[in-house]
Amino acid sequence: MAATLAKIEEIETEMARTQKNKATSQHLGILKAKLAKLRRELIAPPKGGGGPSGEGFEVSKTGDARVGFIGFPSVGKSSLLTLLTGTASVAAAYEFTTLTCIPGMLYHNGAKIQMLDLPGIIEGAKDGKGRGRQVIAVARSCDLILIVLDASKPASHKRIIEKELEGFGIRLNKKPPPVLFRRKDRGGISFSSAVQTDLNLDVVKSVCAEYRLHNADFVVRGECSIDEIIDVIEGNRRYVPALYIVNMIDKITMEELELYHRMDRYVPICGKLQWNIDGLLEKIWDDLQLVRIYTKPKGVTVVDFSEPVILKNEERMRTVAAFCRRIHKTLENELKFALVWGRSTKFNPQKCGKDHVLCDEDVIQLVKQI
Incomplete structure (x- = not known):
């Protein structure tokens, strides 16, 4: 570790004394790539050691x-x-x-x-x-x-x-960088951008060479820096x-x-x-940004608002299908349709399929196949 830290300090010193302009952007990109690789060595747990010692750090993830x-x-x-x-x-x-x-x-x-x-x-x-x-x-x-x-x-x-x-x-x-990154078998490095950016093909190629990456596509769809290109290549952010x-x-x-x-x-x-x-x-x-979904069993007129089912706010994580999987993994296949009350519907109740996206505090009643 001492050798890695010494290399990191050496690169950081060189970056600090290098002027930032178009002429040095390629050199700085290479230095940043080297720095990211050395940082990864520090992040990675020691091999064969079973992880860091000390009780209390391996806490099981529970709750919503x-x-x-x-x-x-x-x-x-x-x-x-x-x-x-x-x-x-x-x-x-x-x-x-x-x-x-x-x-x-x-x-x-x-x-x-x-x-x-x-x-x-x-x-x-x-x-x-x-x-x-x-x-x-x-x-x-x-x-x-x-x-x-x-x-x-x-x-x-x-x-x-x-x-x-x-x-x-x-x-x-x-948010993750607006970059579409795809490795490929041949064709070299290709770079395209939908917006005006300081990045260019030569800078991206120099960073890729540091990673021994010779064939890949980069499509930039928004403001992006060379640091974010490195983050995309690293893939562990x-x-x-x-x-x-x-x-x-x-x-x-x-x-x-x-x-x-x-x-x-x-x-x-x-x-x-x-x-x-x-x-x-x-x-x-x-x-x-948790989403609360309340259940209404068939034949019950009063909804219990004390124990909601909690879903993530991502669209794919708050569909009727995701709700079924949250209850039980077999329920999705048994579902015929769902009756939904709330902000996600045009009228109450609305008959919905598995792909219907739920909103916070919706009420749902599941109807199984006979």
Whole structure:
């Protein structure tokens, strides 16, 4: 690992002293590709070692969604987990109180949301310092990341944490690049773009050569950088929404709090005094974009709104067929049609097939084949 870190430092130094212009874009592209390959070596678990040691990091994924707390030590992550879930996570006035991943379950709007209290990370976590690799590896499995910041600490902590996560292949609040990438057996490298871009075939070819990729098609359909082309080739990036939780706002003045309004996607709270916890829950729910579907058994006039079936908000994940699979894997084949009430229909009830896309708080009644 020491040799890999030395190579990373050498490349980063060369990139820092290289001027950025069209003449150097090809050289910088090659350096970025080399850097991404070296970062991948750090991300990959050691061979034959059975994964990182230490209990508490292998937490089974349960519930309808997974949310992780990330932040420096002693910013209030453990207290927040206890407050939101009732799970006892040791909190104290010294750093590194939490040494393992502690799970808790938040019950909100009928959904079960798994909350993970992760140990505090330090600068250099992406390079293996502390237990950063294990912590960030768990963060990759989350549907939402809550970056917890201490309002009384420097605002630069936000950028440090973002850099650590990005170095581990996590792209915060970003969508996958608008690039169609296809490997092929012959024909060389082809590059086309539907929009005006600084990228060109020579730059893309130089990056592909670093990966020993000689035959592939790249079709760019929107704004794109060479870093995103590298992400597409690597193919192991995670695009995760993140909220910035500014905790301990009781320690700062109103004027200082106003500065945080410049930050996108931030939620000011005070866990100790329970300020704005409802606002935090609302933001978490909005970001997870879970869809609640209520069932109406045949012959029942009153719908039970206390236990919805939770679906993901992706269109393919909230069809009638997806709902059936969520109940039982054999139910989809037994389904004749579904009666649906709600915003997804033109009239109530509407007779729908398996491909009908459901909306939040729809009511459904399944009719099986005889």
